[in-house]
Amino acid sequence: MTDSLTDRDYRDTLFLPATEFPMRGGLPKREPDWIKRWDDLKLYERLRADAKERGAKPWILHDGPPYANGHIHLGTAMNKIVKDIIVRSHQMAGFDAAYLPGWDCHGLPIEWKVEEEFRSKGKTKDDVPPGEFRAACRAYAEKWVEIQGKEFRNLGIEGEWDNPYLTMKFESEASIVGEFLRMAMTGSLVRGAKPIMWSPVERTALAEAEVEYHDRKVPVIWVKFPVEGSDACVVIWTTTPWTIPANQAVSYNPEISYGLYEVETVMSEEELGFAPYAKPGEKLILGDALAQSVMDGAKVSSFKRLEDVDPAALGKLSHPLHEMDPFFAHDIPLLAGEHVTDDAGTGFVHTAPAHGEDDFNVWVESGHKASDIRQIVDADGCYTPDVPRFGGMDIIRTSGKKRGEPGKANPEVIKALAESGNLLARGITTIRDAHSWRSKAPVIRRATPQWFISMDKPGPNGKTLRENALKAIDETEFFPAAGRNRLQSMVEGRPDWLISRQRNWGVPITIFVNKTGQPHTAALPKEQADALNDAIKAAIAKGGVEAWFDTPAADFLGPLGLSANEWDKVTDVLDVWFDSGTTHAFALRERGIIDPETGQANLYMEGSDQHRGWFQSSLLECCATRGMAPYKQVLTHGFIVDADGKKMSKSIGNTIEPEQIQKQYGIEILRIWTASGDYTEDLRISDEIIKGSVETYRKLRNTVRYMLGALDGWTEDEAIAPEKMPGLERWVLHRLAELDAQVKAAYNVYDFKRVMSLLINFAGVDLSAVYFDIRKDSLYCDPRFSTMDAWDDATAVYGNRRRAARTVMAAVLERLLTWLAPVMPFTMEEAFLESHLSGKAESVHLLLFPFTPVNWRDEELAERWAKIFTVRRVVTGALEVERREKRIGASLEAAPVVHIADEALVKAFDGEDPADLFITSGAELVHTLEGKGGGFTLDDTPGVVVYPEKAEGIKCRRSWKYFDPDLADPEFPDITPRDALAVKAWDATHSE
Structure with missing residues (x-):
């Protein structure tokens, strides 16, 4: 005991927070250490064993395979982080949530890169033996699987990284072949020569999912097709002059009104600077609605309509190049087709069945044979040698610095048409056209023999693949819900699935074809x-x-x-989307990680572009082989854009790499950014936005740190039951019960933005601004008793209050650590190991979301505290003004008098000390309908007026509260009676 009580330093008697948990996370340096710790613990294996021991129900997110090609970027990082949050949250919700990462290892993205490597050595792909080329592709994919695997692991993604699924593993390739043959045996495999998108640069067919659309300038021409036995011509309009040599018909629509028009005058060469192709006296047959626009394009000054024309009665047309060579001297029939409109063009459509889907359909539907279609363009996108004048000319340049630019075909065809006298007009226009998303070069439409999966051929159950797929879509849950309509519309309108590719690196189409063209699956x-x-x-x-x-x-x-x-033996390879569409077979079914009741994964989650990609190919493949979708739910995310909403592009210079964020801030910040936004839409990112996530991290870390410090020395022996707690603590328990339901519900529907919003608000408002602020005095200054029986009931109130606060904080900490662990795995692991919970498991990730008793929820209590906080907010506002005006330094220097008109607000404080709740040294509540004027009010809280009076008495040297010295303990006259009790308790446990 000290000799002079008035000189005693009371700091040692305070229970200040104490923790080894640092204020700063040091994430860039420490995150790799946490990953190493998890690897050393074999955490993923422990999670599986723990779930098995619990008898947990399987819950499977099937990982869509990224290409083993190039470093990961911010988009792939976000994708994996979302998946990780989903898997971790479901594991902690009590499921057995396995995560098997995988890679797509075949296909053009890899083959294209390997071709470039050989080209850099002066070799084309044709110079390399196929086996050697495939071996190089396999080695390339292996290299990038290893690199990407490390990059994904650095994101904190927990999964079966030592045994991922790869489409190029022999067993996977065998499984893909098995799925293909299984499907072929249903009779849905067909062969045809329909026009498909063909990449001359890559020399292969492409599916819709392999193209992207860009604007490009193209020539536009108006061409005359002479009507046999007449001096009139039918006029067509096209943006693909190179297809004119392949023309076999002209289409019209019987619902369109047509007329015969005579050119009267044309603009002069002096006016134009060139001589127009149109000549006075020419007779042109046009759709009436388009006659004026055609004449304008042909620089016709005046013209007249002579008569109505029925295209069906015209007979046959001549090819515009028929006089140039007998090769073009075949009859050109007029075919009726609904695809012809009078919105643009001439009302007639040039028809080359080898180069357009509508052209092909109208040709076949009019009774012509597909075998009669002219195939005059080869795999390199060049005219075949037998085509007069144009043989060998390229449509698109396929090599060199000008790869992807127009070749010689268009200009030479236009020149020939001008020489023939059948070019009416020409110009330049901009169209939105398909480009290969790998080479970025334009694609052409080209009819070649290909293998298709029929969408409309009845299968073993009597239903078509289209019908089965649409039924499966109806049975699938989509997040967001709009995904259903998008996928449904795509399946409703899609053509047969083109599955063959003319490439080297892929799973072969393992079919033998007999001399009649039948595959062995149908012929044997x-x-x-x-x-x-x-x-x-x-x-x-x-x-x-x-x-x-x-x-x-x-x-x-x-x-x-x-x-x-x-x-x-067929040597084509399968569309790589077929590979990825079969992953459910070998990545899930053959490994036994599938719902045993439904045979489905719970969730497929990828970017919204996968409605036409992996979501659809997986759906079609599984429906073709099993009559159902491989998934129960489909979740889509958006893409990453900069602060202005612009797409990330290296050429623009607005990209941010995951490694850049990790080195500067830590991956935890990227995870918080991912979870805090609506990732189902496009997510914006910038330095300022990331700094916002850094601030969120700082606040959450400080909240956790404060609780760790306040719970120093905590054990369950200190806990008290809720019914013995003060009202404020029971209100916090009520909030925990509310949050428990809300957080779990949000995780269940993948709404991480709501999870973060709920927890950030709870930590920043309910805890930091209210609860911690109010209970700081109690935690630091209330007595801490070793034996409660040693004190009377009045004294025990203080001890119970402190014990209640720590009991509640222990409950809050456990829930915050587990609720935030899926989003912030590194920091919550660090906090867990510093907490009283560390004895429960070796990792926070081995815990489940804790059970929260239903009876913690108390709506009546919550309503009462809502009234208290309404009044408290006005008092806090008044004290802020007093501090700003320097009339007080701290709120403990005040003893406000609060006039309250609503008696219910006054009654809400029954049993509570308003001074404790206001953090003042005193407080008086006055129920009055009339204020005396001059007090502090808030516009949105009428009827509450605060008079912030100064506190009287002396300042306690321990808690800094002002108190009446006449009430002091004689032994400790310079501190409050409460503080005196605390010091006595401290002295009793620290005496020698």
Whole structure:
């Protein structure tokens, strides 16, 4: 005991927060250490074992495979972070939430890069043996799987990283082949020569999901097709002059009004600077609604309509180049087609069945044979040698610095048309056209023999693939809900699925075709076809895709009594979207990580562009082989844009790389940014936006740090039951019960923005601005008793208050650590290991969301405290003014008198000390309907008037509260009676 009480330093008797948890996270340096710790713990394996021990129900998010090609970027980082939050939150919700990462290892993205590597060495792909080329592709993919795997792991993503699924593993390739053959056996595999999108640069067919649309300038021409036996011409309009040599018909619409027009005068060469192609006296047949625009384009000054024309009665037309060479001297029929409109053009459509889907359809539907379609463009996008004048000319340049730019075909065709006298006009226009998203070069439409999965051929259950897929979409839940309509509209209108590609690096289309063009899956008896299929799958399981290309056909066919001379082996490879569409088979089913009741994954989650990609290919493949969707739910995210909403682009210079954020701030900040925004829409990012996430992190870390310090030395022995707690603590428990339901519900529907909003608001307002602020005095200054029986009831009130506060803080801390762990795995792990919870498990991620008793929820209590906080807000506002005006330094220097008109607000304080709640040294509540004027009010809280009177008495040297010295304990006259009790308790436990 000290000799002079008035000189005593009371600081040692305060219970100030104490924790080793630092104020700064040091994330860039510490995050790799946490990942190493989890790896050393074998955390993922521990999670699986723990779930198995609990008998937890499986919950599977199937990872859409990224291409093994190039470093990850902010978009792929966001994608993996969202998945990680989903998996972690479901694991902590009590499920067995496995996460198996995977990669798409075949296809053009990789093949294109390997081609570039060979080109840099002076070799084209044709110079390299196919086996060597495929080996280079496999090595390239292996390299990037390793690199990307480390980059994804650095994001804090927990999963089965030591055994991911790869589409290029032999067993995966065998499974893909098995899925293909299974589908082929249903009869849905068909072969045809429909026009498809073809990339001359990459020399392969492309699917819709492999193209992107860009504006480009193209020539536009108006061309005359002479009517046989007449002096009139039908006029067409096209933006693809190169297709004119392939023309086989002209289409019209019987619903359109047509007329015969005569050119009277044309603009002079002096006016134009060039001589127009149109000549006075020419007779042109046009759609009436478009006659004026055609004449304007042809620089016709005046013209007259002569008569109505019925295109069906015109007979045949001549090709505009028919006089140039007999090659073009074939009849050109007029075909009726609904695709013809009078919105633009001439009312007639130039029809080249080899180069347009509508052209092909109207040709076949009018009774012509697909086999009669003119194929005059080769795989390089050049005219075949037999085409007069144009043979060998390219449509698009396929190599060199001008790769992707227009070739010689368009200018030469236009020149020939001008020489023939059948060019009416020409110009330049801008169209939005398909480009390969890999080479960025334009694609052409070209009819080539390809393999398709029929969308409308009835399957074994009597329904078409389209019908099965649409039914599956109806049974799937979408987040956001608009995703259903998007996928539905795509499936409703899509053509047959083009699955063949003319490339090297891919899973082969393992089909033998007989001399009549039938695949073995249709031509052979089922038993024999099954045996052949089994032999093919076994070979690929042993040797990978090379086994198909290298094994002689006789080795497959001979054991079944089939002659290799009667069958041709297909060497096309599968569309890479078919590969990824089958991942449910080998990544989930064959590994046993699937819902055993439905045979589905719970969730597929990717970017919104995958409605036409992976979501759709997976849906179609699974519906074709199993009659159902492979998923129960589909979740889509948007893309990342800069602060102005512009797409990220290296050429613009507005990109931000994940590594850049990690080095400067830490991945935890990127995770907070991801979770705090509406990732289902496009997410904006910039330095300022990231700094906002840094501030969020700082506030949450400080909230957790404060509780760790306040709970120094906490054990469950100190806990008291809710019914013994003061009202403020019971209100916090009520808030926890509310949040428990809200947070879990938000996690369940992947609404992380709501999770973060709820918890940030709770931490910043309910805790920091209210609860911690009010209970700081109690935590620091209330007595801490070793034996409660040693004190009377009045004294015990203080001890119970402090114990209640720490009991509640322990409950809050446990919930915040687990609720935030999916979003902030590094910091919550660090805090967990510094907390009283560390004895429960070796990692916070091995915990579940804690059970929160329903009876903590008390709506009546919450209403009462809402009234108290209404009054408190006005008092706080008044004290802020007093501090600003320097009439007080701290709120403890005040003893406000509060006039309250509403008696219910006054009664809300029954049993509570308003001074404690206002953090003042005294407070008086006065129920009065009339204020005396001059007090502080808030416009939105009428009937509450605050008079911030100065506190009287002396300042306690321990708690800084002002008190009446006449009430002091004689032994400790310079501190409040409450503080005196605390000091006595402290002395009793610290005496020698």
